[in-house]
Amino acid sequence: MKFRDQPTIQLLNDTSKDNDLSGRRGKNSMTTSDSELLDAYSRAVISVVDRLGPSVVSVTVGKPGQQRRPEQTGTGSGVVVAPDGYILTNDHVIHKSSSIAVSLTDGTSLSATLVGKDPATDLAVIRAETSYLPASTLDNSDRLRVGQLVIAMGNPFGFQSTVSTGVVSALGRALRSRSGRLIESMIQHTAPLNPGNSGGPLVDTAGNVVGINTAIIAMAQGIGFAIPGNTAMWVVSQLLTHGRVRRGFLGIAGQQRPLHRRLVRFHELSCDQAVEVLAVESQGPADRAGIRIGDLITAINEQVVASVDDLHRFLSEWPIGRPIRVEFIRGQDLNKRTLLPTEAASDS
Numbered sequence: 001m002k003f004r005d006q007p008t009i010q011l012l013n014d015t016s017k018d019n020d021l022s023g024r025r026g027k028n029s030m031t032t033s034d035s036e037l038l039d040a041y042s043r044a045v046i047s048v049v050d051r052l053g054p055s056v057v058s059v060t061v062g063k064p065g066q067q068r069r070p071e072q073t074g075t076g077s078g079v080v081v082a083p084d085g086y087i088l089t090n091d092h093v094i095h096k097s098s099s100i101a102v103s104l105t106d107g108t109s110l111s112a113t114l115v116g117k118d119p120a121t122d123l124a125v126i127r128a129e130t131s132y133l134p135a136s137t138l139d140n141s142d143r144l145r146v147g148q149l150v151i152a153m154g155n156p157f158g159f160q161s162t163v164s165t166g167v168v169s170a171l172g173r174a175l176r177s178r179s180g181r182l183i184e185s186m187i188q189h190t191a192p193l194n195p196g197n198s199g200g201p202l203v204d205t206a207g208n209v210v211g212i213n214t215a216i217i218a219m220a221q222g223i224g225f226a227i228p229g230n231t232a233m234w235v236v237s238q239l240l241t242h243g244r245v246r247r248g249f250l251g252i253a254g255q256q257r258p259l260h261r262r263l264v265r266f267h268e269l270s271c272d273q274a275v276e277v278l279a280v281e282s283q284g285p286a287d288r289a290g291i292r293i294g295d296l297i298t299a300i301n302e303q304v305v306a307s308v309d310d311l312h313r314f315l316s317e318w319p320i321g322r323p324i325r326v327e328f329i330r331g332q333d334l335n336k337r338t339l340l341p342t343e344a345a346s347d348s
Contacts, residue, residue: 251284
């Protein structure tokens, strides 16, 4: 390599030294920068684990065996949400359990009782027989962003106090619960989950519980799901206040059905789907209002109803006992009726 106006050999020697040093400085600079980023990442995770680790518990349940066999046992995770022993976990963790016990990070084992459960969101609250437990805070999950770092804590395969990290890979997912209802606004993330993680918290780097881990997709890597913190907050408040989640009930069974284009155009409907009434409970709210089998429900309180999930969503949010206006098609006519929802029976 030659440079003009200066001695070639001298400059080659000097330049090669400078280039070598410059290259080394560049490498060192990048290495230092990467190291600092990794250290910051580690410190963030360590800080969260140190703060929230004591509030994450192992949940062990006993389930009645058959033909006089010993009780079958299952394990999951939970997170303390109130110092006086209230613990949030998944409904499927404690489903049909005959006994419940929780283990703290210090090895203490405590018996627990069921406070309330909500199969529709796969959440349950249990209470350990103790006080002054370290508690975590459920946070507003609406602030989450795709790509945000999250930390999953729990007890996969019975290994207590296990931590895994990942990022939020998608928001607004929807999954069916064990009861068949749609759980909306689910958080999809890449923090590895395994059996036993169920009921454990999904946490952001500020140490806030933004979700409750609930499901994985079999044979898939890096796809886990958590019930959003906002849903968990609402369910916990309902369970602590009423021992159940109160939802409205119309007394019908239905299915989604497409509407003929002529009906949609004639009645100026904004959707070409409706809910066909398949059954009407005798003396239920719908029966008393004159709803019949075969009616096609198109709207409630002027909100479009295109599926049974739309009905569930509306009734979950609408105050029980407050009248609602139902629009439906019978034959060729668009009708309206006022219904008074009652409280739905709790799922078993």
